[in-house]
Amino acid sequence: MVDKSKLGQPVGTTLDRFIKNKQDEFSFATGELSQILRDIGLAGKIINREISRAGLVDLGGSVGEQNIQGENQQKLDVIANIRFKRALRNGGEVCAIVSEEDDGIIDLNNPHGRYIVAIDPLDGSSNIDVNVSIGTIFSVYRRLSPVGGPALREDVLQKGDDQVAAGYLLYGSSTMLVYSTGHGVNGFTYDPSLGEFFLSHPNMKTPTTGSIYSINEGPSQLFDDGVRQYIQHCKEQQLTARYIGSLVGDFHRNMLKGGIYIYPATPKAPNGKLRLLYECNALAYIIEQAGGKATNGKGTRILDLLPNELHQRTPFFIGSSEMMEMAESFNLATADTSPVV
Secondary structure, three states: OOOHHHOOOOOOOEHHHHHHHHHHHOOOOOOHHHHHHHHHHHHHHHHHHHHHOOOOOOOOOEEEEEOOOOOEEEHHHHHHHHHHHHHHHHHOOEEEEEEOOOOOOEEOOOOOOOEEEEEEEEEOHHHHHHOOOEEEEEEEEEOOOOEOEOOOHHHHOOOHHHEEEEEEEEEOOOEEEEEEOOOOOEEEEEEOOOOEEEEEEOOOOOOOOOOEEEOOOOOHHHOOHHHHHHHHHHHHOOOEEOOOOOHHHHHHHHHHHOEEEEEOOOOOOOOOOEEHHHHHHHHHHHHHHOOOEEEOOOOOEHHHOOOOOOOOEEOEEEEOHHHHHHHHHHHHHOOOOOOOO
């Protein structure tokens, strides 16, 4: 006899159902934020498809142009930027977008939209051609200006603490969507056979310490003394160096296993390299919800930084709380009296 109780086992909780069930946790709870998260999930599915077939349909390589950051645009950078802008425009809840790939504020011609999205459509895109994990990073802010008019700079230049949601998509051995609305962090894995994201990592927490440090040590001779001393401390403690040059990939691994990621300032990049609005703020929001910390390495919490330009950069230290405290103890002990930039 067949045990009927073992037939038709549940496949799990879909992203859409989870969002609906958790909607009451969001203070405005009108369904708008839920729609934005669904729109981001839809665009993520499309990007996942494009990445998986990139080597077969000539989607790898550069388009021969540079973005506003002075970085060579990859074909999938352009595709991802188009897909996310289109999904958020069609969703109807967002009035403006700030993207790594565009110079200014992107007006979506939706003056009644109540939200701003800041996004890095495809982080780590230089790794596409070598089949290394890449990602998307996003932040959602509630606009400050009155509904009915165009979005203003003040709507966009908000502190990370003002985010109402943030998250990332990771395109790797499996595709994941991880997000928070300020009530913990939850991760969803994409099942391509069903075309759905399913809850796979509920209530994600990062260990208070770990054995991984992630930093590009190539230019280490340019680092501040405190950073160099902390790296040496990691080696003396026989920690493991892991750095793949894909911010989402490095961050996701460290959050799950315990670790620290560092992108410090150098004389060539005194304000750091990573962008505050659409890279650092989102991941800082996630790590704090997961129990970790994120600062500029000089004691200033990332989420407390007030941006004054769209593509503002910052030094970035993020990870397990005890490792962060140790890194900052080295950095602050060797800091000079000059103001933090």
